Amino acid sequence: MKIIVVSDTHMPKKRRGLPGILKEDLMSSDLIIHAGDFQTLDAYREFMEYGELIAVVGNGDNADLQALLPPKRIIKKKGLKIGVVHGHGKGKTTEKRALEAFESDDVDLIVFGHSHIPYSRYMKGRLLFNPGSPTDKRKLPYFSHGVLTIEDTWKIEHKFYR
Numbered sequence: 001m002k003i004i005v006v007s008d009t010h011m012p013k014k015r016r017g018l019p020g021i022l023k024e025d026l027m028s029s030d031l032i033i034h035a036g037d038f039q040t041l042d043a044y045r046e047f048m049e050y051g052e053l054i055a056v057v058g059n060g061d062n063a064d065l066q067a068l069l070p071p072k073r074i075i076k077k078k079g080l081k082i083g084v085v086h087g088h089g090k091g092k093t094t095e096k097r098a099l100e101a102f103e104s105d106d107v108d109l110i111v112f113g114h115s116h117i118p119y120s121r122y123m124k125g126r127l128l129f130n131p132g133s134p135t136d137k138r139k140l141p142y143f144s145h146g147v148l149t150i151e152d153t154w155k156i157e158h159k160f161y162r
Contacts, residue, residue, distance in 0.1 A: 001078055002028060005146030005156065007035035007086070007113025008133035010060060011043040015135035018046070021161050022134045022145055026050035031077065033148075035113035035131070036086030041065060058086040058113060072101055078150045080108055087112035087130075094130070099123050109156065111146075118144045118158050129156055 004025050009018070018026070026032060029051060036058025038044045044065060047053050057069035073084045083102040087094040098112035110128045117140065118132035132144035142160040149155055 001030045001150040003031045003033060003077065003148040003150070004029040005033045005035070005111055005129065005131045005148055006047075006134060007111075007131050008037045008058070008060075008116050009034070009043055009135050010037055010039045010133070011046070011135060013039055014133075019134050019143060019161065021159065023050075025145070025147060025159070033075075033082070033084055033111055035084055035111050036069075036088075037061060037113060038065060041068075044068075054084060056084050056086055059088040074102075074105055074107060078154075080150055080154050081106060083107040083110045085110070085112050087114035095119060095121075095123065095128055098128055098130075099126065102126070109148075109154075116140070118160075120156065120158065127156070132158065132160075 032053045034055040036056050037060040041064040075082050085101045087098040089097045094115040098110050116133040116138050119130035131146035134143050134145045137143045144158050144160045
């Protein structure tokens with residue numbers, strides 16, 4: 001199973017369309033996880049054209065998306081329990097807010113966004129993963145998204161590009 005993990009697309013504010021490398025991965029995916037900040041309903045719908053989409057709302061999403069999407073989700077795929085949250089809020093780091101959102105839940109992997117900074121690190125026995133942004137790298141040298149592969153075991157990695 002191939003799952004594309006993305007966040008912080010901010011379309012059309014930061015970019016009019018998705019990068020080609022991301023589109024290629026989306027076309028070959030079994031599932032898409034988006035950790036918030038599409039910005040508009042049109043951007044959300046664009047992701048839906050590629051297949052099954054699991055998403056949460058981000059602080060940059062418009063009122064339509066705020067009414068449509070939950071702030072947090074837990075999904076299970078092939079035995080892997082995945083928590084998804086955007087990670088915005090006050091106080092603490094984005095990583096600590098993401099971890100705190102699932103402190104009473106049994107999850108193996110926490111996908112979050114908000115900071116636009118690619119991140120992959122274990123905290124308290126759970127892997128925290130921020131895919132970065134495919135459209136708004138800010139001061140970082142590369143755009144990015146994640147690819148989660150689940151077979152007998154699972155692995156998640158960043159894909160970086162200009």
